[in-house]
Amino acid sequence: MRELTYAEALRETLRQVMQEDPSVFMIGEDIGVYGGAFGVSAGLIDEFGPERIIDTPISEAGITGACIGAALTGMRPVGEIQFMDFITLAMEQLVLQAAKIRFMFGGKAKVPFVLRTPAGSGTGAAAQHSQSLENWFVHVPGLKVVMPSTPYDAKGLLRAAIYDDNPVIFVEHKLLYKTKGPVPEAPYEIPLGESKVVREGSDLTIVATSIMVKRSLEAADRLAQEGIQVEIIDPRTLKPLDMAPIEASVKKTGRALVVHEAVKTGGFGGEVVARIVESEAFDYLEAPVRRLAGLDIPIPYNRTLEFHTVPQVENIVDEARKLVQGGY
Amino acid sequence: MAKPVIMPKFGFTQETSVIVRWLVQPGQAVEQGDPIAEVSTDKVDMEVEAPESGILDGVRYAEGEEVPVTAIIAYIRQPDETLPPEAAAPEKPVEKATPPPPRPVFTPADAASPTRATPVAMRVAADLGVDIEQVPGSGPRGRVTRKDVETFAARASASPPAEDAPAGKVRAAPAARRLARELGVALSQVTGSGPRGRVQSADVRAAAARATTPERPPGVGESIPMAGMRKTIAGRMQQSWQQAPHITFDADIDVTALEDLRRRANANLPQGQPRVSLTALIVKACAWALQRHPRMNARLEGENILLLSEINIGVAVALEDGLIVPVVRQVDQKGARAIAADIAAAAARARAGKLRAEDMAPAGFTISNLGMFGVDRFTAIINPPEAGILAVGRARRQFVPDEHAQPVLRPIMSITLSADHRMVDGAIAARFLDDLRTALEHPDTILL
């Protein structure tokens, strides 16, 4: 099967969907002529024109409001917030309007749009351009949150997000854009709200999101040489979260580790741990459920410091080994 | 009709208002919208307005009184109107809710002098109920720190340090707890192999396994459960020994002729045929004797002695870990070679665990030959519900007197007959044994 980069896979869905469905358009900063800050929409304006690939002024609240208004009146916009950090400028529209309109109107309206946004650190962009804020939105009823980890998942999940009738925050890790993987040419959808067992194992369950899936796989290969078999589960959709495979896995392995880039305190890991402990899997735990996540600091500029701020492969290997060998 | 003036609700959670000041006296005229009273809510002071133009009357609350929201506080009537009857009814003022008792505030004056203990230490001491005057200080100039207070409190209550589990609690993983429940293992009896002595499920499994095997005294080795054949033999032998009153009879048999017969039987043996053993000849002899003493070829069934119409004789075969008794059928109708072949085949089948139904045909008598193991003589236990069993020892060279009273060396074989006295009396058994001796010492007797 041919391989595409994560960015190319996203672009392919955007192209395929916009070809099929005239109600879909893109709106955001520098997505048209520039092709998007990370190149995701490169070339699309040539195919679909400036009417459907809409470049905006620097107005995150405006972009988000535009998506809401268009979604309320029959369209399916795909908005882009250039860096997830800037979503803070759109919080009112996202949290008070998009998330709540359907409920406040007694279920009689729908706001179907996707807000795509690059997130994460590792590019030296420092504190205001490197955050992973997904858990803020997991906390808001009315929103859905998706974080694909591979090109294959990205293509399928984006299509599902666009056709979902709710506001979906679609979080793309910057370091994933250039990663490659097999991607079928034909259009396909991966349903939202389905976790995936990415690797099977019997000694430890790792729940990992976004770029941590890739790092966990690398860690798992190294651990296999020591005779430790790690099972890795990628939720893919953080909200709504599919716990069933995670519960089944923890029952099997008795040990669980959640790995994500976002700051540990108040991060998504806490939600997963709580759900594991609240589930039947609790009775099968041999050790405490642990989290490996970002340090409680803004992302530093210095490359080494930046590296050590978030979990890396070595950290995952060490933590996994310690968990399996009775270190906790 | 006079229009009631109600105490309006001004805020989301407002339940009552207090009348601060009446701005209009009863009997005074007011215009619609004029403020007539100032009231205070939990947040702010508001004004109550006249809902209509008219005369204020029937004021029901005084200044300073707390009024529930939506209660009628007064009326606006027209000059020619009177107040409604309910206006005269006394109003119950709202019971003031008793304020919650004030939280005890720790003031430094209550405790040690400021230089003696840190503020944090003083607060922690208050929280833990520790008399800070008693706490030795480890800080500069003997200052009491928080750690000092905590250590003191811990020691004072004689509770173990935080790391140890609280009394009555076991440090155990959830999986271990579940397994302990399922296997009925007491967690407190399990030693944990996990960090800080935590019990893991593997520990519980190990404990459960150990529970099924109790401690052995020194010198005691492996414990073998009695199962299968062992169990069967144990049961049958015990039953036989306990229930059949065994009478035993010994005889020493001169087997010169028998051995000679054996030699001749095995000479010119056709290719492939098994050798004739002494046992086979003894079996044949027994069959002859049993014919003459049918009471010895019988089985006990309840209250009845079943005389058997066939002469089937059981031949005990030793197995690696047990014994089995295949039956040679209709011995009286077979020659010694045939009997030998049957015994050999049955023994082979027995050792291979492939005995057939006919091998287990009912018999009244069994022979057990342990002579090949160097046993001189022994007593066998009857194979229930048979009438008797013959235990055969080895043939050993002994000096015996011949017809001239001269010592001659002869092979002498000891046999011991056990008979079930419920079926067989001593005389019958003795007579049987006597005939058997004749057949064994003079085999040609069988031909007659």
Add this chain to the structure above:
Amino acid sequence: MTSIAETPNYPTYLQEWGDAKALDLLRKMLLIRAFEEKAEALYALGRVHGTMHLSIGQEASAVGASLPLRPTDYLLNHHRGHGHCLAWFGSNVDLMMAEFLGKETGYCRGRGGSMHIANVESNNLGANGIVGGGIPIAAGVGLSIKLRKTDQVALVVFGDGATNEGAFHESLNMASIWDLPVIYYIENNQYAMSMPVKKAFNIERLSQRACAYGIPGVSIDGNDLFSVYEAVKEAAERARAGEGPTLIEALTYRWRGHSKSDRQAYRTREEVKEWQKRDPIRRFAKKLGLSDEELEALRQEAKDRIEQAVAFAEASPEPDVATIMEGVYA
């Protein structure tokens, strides 16, 4: 604040409309007034939960703004918008009252309340509890209209305070660069909550802000139904012709405090009384040539209709707690 002259063109409009329609408009204004007064009374009796933001005194603005528009156009409204909701096409005062009382039969099944009343199927895209919250959404509606190539327009109503939210700037800018068919309608009732317009702005007229976006801006007497009608009509024609957005400032006054817990320490009784003398309903009735008795009769009709609505609402069931999780996701 200096007042603005009402439009001299009202006789033309009266003639266009005819007596019957004109009376209907008056009835609408009276219905709105009666609704607001009843809502106020119910609240004081503790029968309405939460709070409410009354628009008594702003009826001309409410009725006049939707008058020149079509049922296929869109309305986005603010929290002081009961009047606009009632004036909009296809509105049902029973369902509005039921929503006020939090009933299942209300417009929003009791989940929205006073500040979030919407009737999406009639293109009333809702009132908004956030000052300025609907302004960026209106630009999105305008964008959608443009992409779908229809001749609809979007009317977004908000207060003077909203124009100081950053989102106002982003939305007007976007509408101006893309010529979106949006009518930005400021109901300037002189006060945000307690902040007087005088203190919050360094400009005389809020419509001056239009020049920052290169779009037309106009200030009108918001208590004159004809002036409101005229301004919105012109803006709608521009929008439908593809000429882009317009900023309208309608000067008006709210007779009551900001919300139910407003002590109104920021203005004097005299000021309120002054404005009450210029009651938009009486002004309009006068232009129609009605006597006081006729007006009173119509007022009573409106009150009766509201009583019916209250009866309907009170007889309606509460939402079933078992349905509490409904309506979050589509």
